[in-house]
Amino acid sequence: MDQQESHSDIFQDLEVDASVQHSFWEASRWSRFIAITYAIASGLAVVALLFAGKAILEGFVRAGNMEELAGATGILGGFLIVMLLIVLGITATLIVLLLRFANQTRSGLQHGQQATFNNGLKSLKVYFIIYGSLTLVGTLFVLLAAVVSMFALSR
Amino acid sequence: MEDIGQPESLFNVTLDHEGKSHLRTAATWAKIVAIASLVTSGLSFLTAIIGGVTNPGQASTVIASGVSAGISALLNITLLGFANKTITGLNTINQYEFADGINQLRRYFRIMGILLIIALAFCILAVIGLLMSTGLSRA
Numbered sequence: 001m002d003q004q005e006s007h008s009d010i011f012q013d014l015e016v017d018a019s020v021q022h023s024f025w026e027a028s029r030w031s032r033f034i035a036i037t038y039a040i041a042s043g044l045a046v047v048a049l050l051f052a053g054k055a056i057l058e059g060f061v062r063a064g065n066m067e068e069l070a071g072a073t074g075i076l077g078g079f080l081i082v083m084l085l086i087v088l089g090i091t092a093t094l095i096v097l098l099l100r101f102a103n104q105t106r107s108g109l110q111h112g113q114q115a116t117f118n119n120g121l122k123s124l125k126v127y128f129i130i131y132g133s134l135t136l137v138g139t140l141f142v143l144l145a146a147v148v149s150m151f152a153l154s155r
Numbered sequence: 156m157e158d159i160g161q162p163e164s165l166f167n168v169t170l171d172h173e174g175k176s177h178l179r180t181a182a183t184w185a186k187i188v189a190i191a192s193l194v195t196s197g198l199s200f201l202t203a204i205i206g207g208v209t210n211p212g213q214a215s216t217v218i219a220s221g222v223s224a225g226i227s228a229l230l231n232i233t234l235l236g237f238a239n240k241t242i243t244g245l246n247t248i249n250q251y252e253f254a255d256g257i258n259q260l261r262r263y264f265r266i267m268g269i270l271l272i273i274a275l276a277f278c279i280l281a282v283i284g285l286l287m288s289t290g291l292s293r294a
Contacts, residue, residue: 014170014244014253021167023257030264037271108168117168121177128184135191142195146202153209 016109016117024105028120032102035095042091049084090134097127179245182256186238189231196227226270233263 016024100123108117170178203220207213237259244253 014175014248014250016168016170017250017254019254020257023254023261027257027261027264030261030268033268034264034271037275112168114168114171118171118173118177121174121181125177125181125184128181128188132184132187132191135188135195139191139195142198146198149202149205153205 021109024109028102028106028109031098032106035098035102038091038098039095042088042095046084046088090130094127094130097123097130101127175245178241182238182241182245185234186242189235189238192227192231193235196224196231200224230263230266230270233259233266237263 101120103120104116104123105120107113108115108120200220200223203213203217207217237256239256240252240259241256243249244251244256
């Protein structure tokens, strides 16, 4: 009996037991909701910007000297479109990764498919890598802004 | 859409080497996200307070920044809990810590989902208010 107990201790490892399964199940459910909601909101935002963007640019042209602003409007519009495409691309990537985590983890747990479950965890990993990189860049900008504002206040 | 609430399978999945590797990396980056986000929200709140002190008219900005920082803290402390407990559980092969870590991940997504529902409700109310005011002004 003691030998059997020590034998099982040697091979003791982490398990995806009922509690962990339930947590993953619930996490996948909420992350699927978040991903779908963000996808719909992003789509609506793009549609709104497509209509509002034109109005904003037209406002620029009407506000001042049309000849002088026409060129600037084109450059500004082009820059805004590029920025928008980058933001959209990143958002879409994060949404797809979150959705893959949700669907593959759920499918893996439901059907006992190890490879699918692992792919779900891989999607979660990549999601946090991209999210983490963006957060670090954002933190850097906020730090710079804080330093600049402190410097401006001190003068 | 069937939602049985609990996976039913005769063949449960395990946490193999590949799965552990993915989880460990995910938890490490989640820790980075949590700490960086906490620093960002703290700095933003501090900047808003300093701005509010120098310009008393910006009280609403300070309050909004405070609420935002509070929500960020709630979310990212939960994420930090997932990161720390999962990494500890994986390193020490502690089932309890590992399960608690995954539970924190569940809580993180649940909090995010609830906040999203609240934000959606506010957006819908804002759109309705805008439509009503536009309708009234035309009348």
